Amino acid sequence: MITLTHFLVVGACIFAIGLYAVIARRNAILVLVGIELMINAAILNLVAFGRYDSTRYGGQAFALFAIVLAAAGVAVALAIILNVYKHYKTINPEDINKLRD
Amino acid sequence: MPLPTLTYPVLAAVSAVLLPFVGFLLQALMGKRSQNGAIALITIALSLLAAGYTFAQVWGNEPIHVQWRWFTIGQQVFYVGLLLDNVSVLMLLLVAFVALPVHAYSVAYMKGDSGIHRYWTYLSLFCSAMLGLVVADNLLLMYVCWELVGFASYLLIGFWFTRDAAAAANKKAFIVNRIGDIGFLIGFAILYSFLGTLDLNTLFGQEGFFATASGAEASGIIAHPKIPAGWLTTAGLAFFLGAMAKSAQFPLHVWLPAAMEGPTSVSSLIHAATMVAAGVFLLARIFPLFDDTALLVIATTGAVTAFVAAYFALTQYDIKKILAYSTISQLGFMMVGIGIGMYQLALFYLVTHAFFKCLLFLGAGAIIHELQHLNDKHQLGIDPQDIRHMGGLRKYMPITFVTMLIASLALAGFPLTAGYLSKDALLIHAFEWAALQNDASVAIPYVLAVASILTSFYILRLLAKVFLGSPAIGVMTSARPHEASAWMLVPMLVLAACSLFPLFTTSPLNYGQAWLLQKILPMAALPPLPLLHVLVPLLTTMATVAMTLLVWQWYVKQKYPLKAGGLFFRLSQQQGYVDVFYDRIVAAAVLRCSNVLFWVDKHIIDGAVNGLAALGRILAAIAGWVDQRLVDGFVRLVGKLAWGLGNVLRRSQTGRLQDYMASVFFIILVILLYHLIVQA
């Protein structure tokens, strides 16, 4: 039988993979992918916990809301990446360190 | 209080004192424009007239006492006034009478001196102060005049101030006199402290504080109930200290021989006849004050002085020094007179001595004047005061010789002179007094007798060396010194006449008949020893004759048996090394002390002050160091710490998004872990 715990473990794994991608990848697109993975991990959790709210389906509703937001976010993020590329001629986050003091 | 009525004698006495003072002021204002001394001469002559009038009016009558308010201090009123009694009018007359011939003499003696205007000014000041001294009615006023005569004497001793010796001598005179002044001051401070007054009449008059004590028991004064016996003695000794300095008693006599640096006319008036006698006069004035202890000290000091000074006089070569020591010696005689309670005799001797000693100095002055003249004319380069350069002057200056002879005989106490009357009276009474004593003080009259014989010797030696024999300098015979001018001779003759007996008594051999003694005060009764009255005069006269023969043999016949240079000779020649002692020991000790104190001042006291300042500076330096290093250091440490920390933290600012994300994640992880652990 698949319990809540199984969902949570899968979610955590996805989150960890996404986190790894965000921190370690050398490509901004893949970082963005990592972010999407972490969002999806969160959505999975929402849906999994949604089972306990069978009257109002708050979990599912919130998951849908998050998916839409993530899509919008990706759009903005891709636009930023494009602009970064235009400016720096690279999308490797290692090389973009203008924020350094 | 109402002004006292001015009777004629008072007016005369006041003018006698003030006339010379007016003279002094006039001459001081005129300065160099008054050269001939006319002002001084006229004022002193008028003063003598006034003094004579006062004397005639007061002598033998009731004393006159007038006073005016001088100033008030607190509630105590001090007066300035005159006390005219037998003693003071006698002294008034004496001073004026001796001063006039000396003034006249000075006209010739000081002629041509470049500072002569000063001479007359000072002389008038002296006369005024001295006359004021004798008539003053209270001790404060007396003290004022007492110091002023000392001041005038200072000025006159240093008259030739370009000579170093004169400048040293007047300093010495003033300082030694100052020692005495302090005695005087302490003396009257004691009296004032216990009795509340300084008025002579209230203190010593007929109904004064000491009246009951004196009179009947002349020498056995009971302590006044208001003064403890110890303080009474102290007061007596303090006054005596004053008299010792002024009257040149051993060991405070050193200033008088030195004072001979002044002009000889000054020496004759001030340092022989009048001022030095002021000490004796003071003691006579306050005589009832003295108790037995004080009197014994006075008598002893007097006897020692009489002998020691006579001894010093034996070997001196300077004619004025011989006379100076002679003066000291005779003042010692007078002190003995006071000490044995016979102050009348002391005063009598003071009067007679004034005449013949003044005359001796004037005679010496005439000789010095003449020798100085020769010296200048022939370029001899000799000391005109050295008797070794004189000799045989009798031929050239016969009148001087005769007058000097009279004076010398009077000094030696030869019959028919005034000195015989007074000195032998003193000696006789000293013996009578000694008969009542039963301790060592019986020696006093014997010492006096020896001193008296020595006196005969040295004065005859002087005469012989100066006037007899043959001239010591060859020039003398050709240059032919001559008598001094009439201005100098007449005063000498007047004084010579006064040195003989007729002025004082009609019976030349009995002092008891002297009018002076009969009037001053009834003589206190010592048990008379009739034998002495014959024996003493006889013996002293014989001694004088013997001395004459001896001197004739030694100095005129040139058969001098002694070797110069023996211990006793040197001791006498060097005046007992008293001066040396003062210079090398006393003065040196004072100077040493003052230098040590100055060192203390500079190094210890000022050192402490500077040390305090240095300490302050050190403290300030420490505080500054603390401020800079510790306080400021802490502040800078904080700053540095912040800077260093920042430096470390800036490393984390890589600017890479992923690093930031990692750290955010890491921090969240830490927070989560923290919660996990805390909640567990």
Add this chain to the structure above:
Amino acid sequence: MNPHLLTILIFIPLVAAMIMFIVPSGKRAAYKYIALITGILQLVLSGGMYCLFHPKGAGISEERLYQFVDHIPWIRLDMGSFGRLEIDYFIGVDGLSMPLLFLSALVMVVAIGASWNVQKSVKGYFILLMILDMAVMGVFSALDFFLFYVFYELMLLPLYFLIGIWGGARREYAAMKFFLYTLFGSVFMLLIMVGLYFSVTNPDTGAHTFNMLHMMNPANYVNGSFFSALANQELFGISARLLGFVVLFIAFAIKVPIVPLHTWLPDAHVEAPTPISIILAGILLKVGGYGILRICFSIFPDAALQSAWWLGLIGVVSIVYGALVALAQRDLKRMIAYSSVSHMGFVLLGIASLTTEGTAGALFQMVSHGFLSAALFFLVGMLYDRVHDRNIYHFRGLATVMPRYTVFIAVAFFASLGLPGFSAFIGEVFVIIGAFNAESINGLLPRWMAIAGSLGILLSAVYFLWTLQRMFFGQVRLKGGNVWSAALTDASPRETVIMVPMLALALVLGIYPALALDKINASVLALVELITK
């Protein structure tokens, strides 16, 4: 008669200083003439007041017995729980201050006369001199402690600059030493003053007061207050009143000065320019003696009686020590400075005796020393002006070169050493008599102190006569040779005009001391009565 004469007397110099301030600094001569006119005006005014002064006006502790009184509320500040601050502009004159006021006016004229040849920044010099003048007058007439303190401190400042700028080679050292010494005393005086303020109330208003006359009356002390005689408070185991007395005494004694607090004096005198030496010796030292009488003794009579023995001892030590050290000096000015220490010792001895003779003698001695020391410093200045040397050993036979100068200096020397006929004699003799009397009248001083003090009279003769002999008598021998003998001209008319009145005054006071004593007596009696009753 203008009721504000005293105020006018005090503030004339201030007006003069303001005028000087306006006058452009190009007109150098103008300043000294303004100063001279001010000085003479003050002299005439104070002389007039001296004549008007009624000899029966005792003063001391009763306001109605003071004369020329000006009493105006000055500072009234409500201080909440501390009560109302009551400071008055309260001035007046009695027998203690009247002679000193006249003396100050006279010495000021002499000092201005001696400043005639000042070259360095004339404007500043005379303005400071005027401020000093005002402060001095104020000190002698203030009867409010606060006012007194203000004038007292105000006196210090101009002096510091006058010594520090116009002085000799070591002027900075001397000025600093003088300033610190005096400040040391006055700072503690401030403490005592505040303590007294909180202990004393004005019986009319009930407020705390700085009025000195109220401080003299034991009834005005607040119950249990610090300085109340009844409360008998103690601090460090010493009675508070004794402590207050001692501290005030030290403050004033530094000014007198006493041994061993005297070492500022020789340095200050030697380094100060002549006119400032004259003011220092002539006036400043008297502020010390005056303060002891007016403040220490009057406010703390009980403590004064307790410590009279020590005061007498200090006086005697000062007399003898000062005289002995004077004997060791080679610098003429320094010698005279030490002689001042000795002569001011007499003042202390006389005051300590607490007899009428001694106290009046001390006051008289202050006045007399004022004239004489001013004259002496002026004379030294004359010599220094000519050859810029003061070493006694560098001169000999000056009497031949400068006869009139020698007459002046001889008269001044003899007057100082107490020759009868001059004022110092009266002062010293009555101090000695008073000290001698003390044992039988109030038993405060033993007689040996008087005898030891009289040694000073002897020693003063020694050093003065030695100097006369060394410098003035004998054959002419000068260190500077012909250059000097050409430079050493006799006293000029200006110098003669200054010297003669000073010496004449010393003479007049010596011959007829009643001139001063008649004004002093009533106050001295009242003072002695106040203290020893």
